């Protein structure tokens with residue numbers, strides 16, 4: 100069975116919890132996407148930009164010196180950090196902007212936390228000559244001034260959001276508000292496998308190139324399938340991008356790594372699958388961090404891209420059927436991962452990605468015999484060096 104169903108449900112999760120004014124535009128988007136998905140012209144155009152502009156396929160790199168730090172693991176890195184703009188996010192923004200153009204939209208909006216999705220959206224908008232406005236929490240604007248400057252340099256307008264905690268979830272609220280008022284000419288590019296149907300499906304589809312490539316590359320090199328897949332989970336798009344192609348390979352074990360911040364017991368974390376409850380946020384039903392009376396809790400992670408109180412509905416579904424395990428890695432463990440990869444391979448990962456690396460020592464302690472692992476190296480660490488300087 101291929102999910103979601105036609106209402107956007109992955110088991111009990113997903114759906115479309117939006118104001119009436121957005122129902123028509125979501126249906127229009129769904130119709131356009133469904134057609135495009137099977138249309139050779141769309142597929143060719145998307146593939147063209149992924150290859151010629153973003154730099155696909157990315158390498159599947161055997162990290163020998165990193166592996167030698169572990170007793171049981173042979174680690175391959177899927178190098179999404181080598182893409183244009185430095186992370187997997189560009190896969191999705193290119194896909195959505197081609198759809199926007201097909202729908203005749205002239206204005207692009209997006210939300211951003213760390214600024215990576217904002218940068219990837221501003222990049223795609225500049226490439227296609229479309230007007231672009233990025234909603235960003237005031238707190239994040241201060242923390243990520245370099246990315247704000249990059250967006251402006253590419254011609255995007257950055258709109259400061261001063262409501263709530265002045266971070267990602269508030270930026271997403273404002274972007275949805277803008278969309279409701281400007282649906283006629285505006286396309287909203289969501290940055291992860293979250294939001295109302297068809298976004299979780301659409302973003303998964305655009306990111307699934309990660310897993311399709313990795314599966315083929317691994318089989319070429321090893322003549323078998325990997326034992327484990329590991330990826331960090333914020334909203335969950337780089338993880339779902341890797342996992343999806345292996346869903347039916349039941350022997351391949353799947354691990355999503357969430358940000359445990361100061362520890363799950365501290366309450367200061369972003370681990371929605373590990374420690375959240377079912378609820379509705381930003382248009383879909385999924386696991387999320389909320390108080391007993393349903394107010395959204397403030398998430399915490401050292402990595403701004405993981406600092407989100409919800410998670411894409413398909414991850415909640417994977418968890419509910421036992422297809423994947425979700426594990427928390429703390430800020431401290433992520434920093435260990437960051438140092439380990441930088442010093443063993445000369446690859447400085449993003450703080451988000453460092454959570455996936457930080458998990459490997461836990462996995463090594465659990466595994467018996469030898470196990471091969473593909474880690475999604477979702478992004479490079481250049482954007483984080485200022486934060487890192489205060490941590491290391």
Ligand SMILES: *Cc1c(COP(=O)(O)O)cnc(C)c1O
Pocket residue numbers: 186187188215216290291292331332333334335336337338404405449451452477478479
């Ligand atoms: C945004 C980001 C993430 C988190 O987003 P997902 O949708 O969970 O993939 C992870 N890694 C990097 C490098 C990012 O920029």
